[in-house]
Amino acid sequence: MADLKTVVGQNLRLLRARANLNQAELADRVDRSVNMIGKIERGEIAPSFDTIERLCTDLGAVPAELFLTDGASLEELEGRFAAIFSITRRLNDRELERAVGILRAAFE
DSSP: OOOHHHHHHHHHHHHHHHTTOOHHHHHHHTTOOHHHHHHHHTTSSOOOHHHHHHHHHHHTOOGGGGGOOSSOOHHHHHHHHHHHHHHHTTSOHHHHHHHHHHHHHHHO
16 A cells, blocks of 8 residues: 555545645635645645645545545546436436445445
C-alpha cells in the first residue's frame, strides 16, 4: 500500500480538480495557507482532523474519499457508482431486493 500521506494528497488533488479550484482558491476557502495545501497534496504532511473536516465540507466530499487506497481513482469510482445507479433505478422493488440479496451473498 502506498504511504497514507501520499494517498491523501493524491485524492485531495483530484477532489480539488473536480471542484475546479486551484490551490490558492482552496486554501482561501478553508482558511489554510497555499503552502500547506501544496504540502498535503505532495504527501509531505498529513492534514489535521480539523483540516480534513474543512476540506471535505468545502469540496462536498466525505472524509473516506481522502483515504481511498484500492487503486481506483475517484473518477473511476464515481463512474462505477453511476453505472450501478443507472441499472438499479430501472428495477422494480422485487428486482431491487433480489439485486441487493445477490450483492450481499457475494460480498459479505
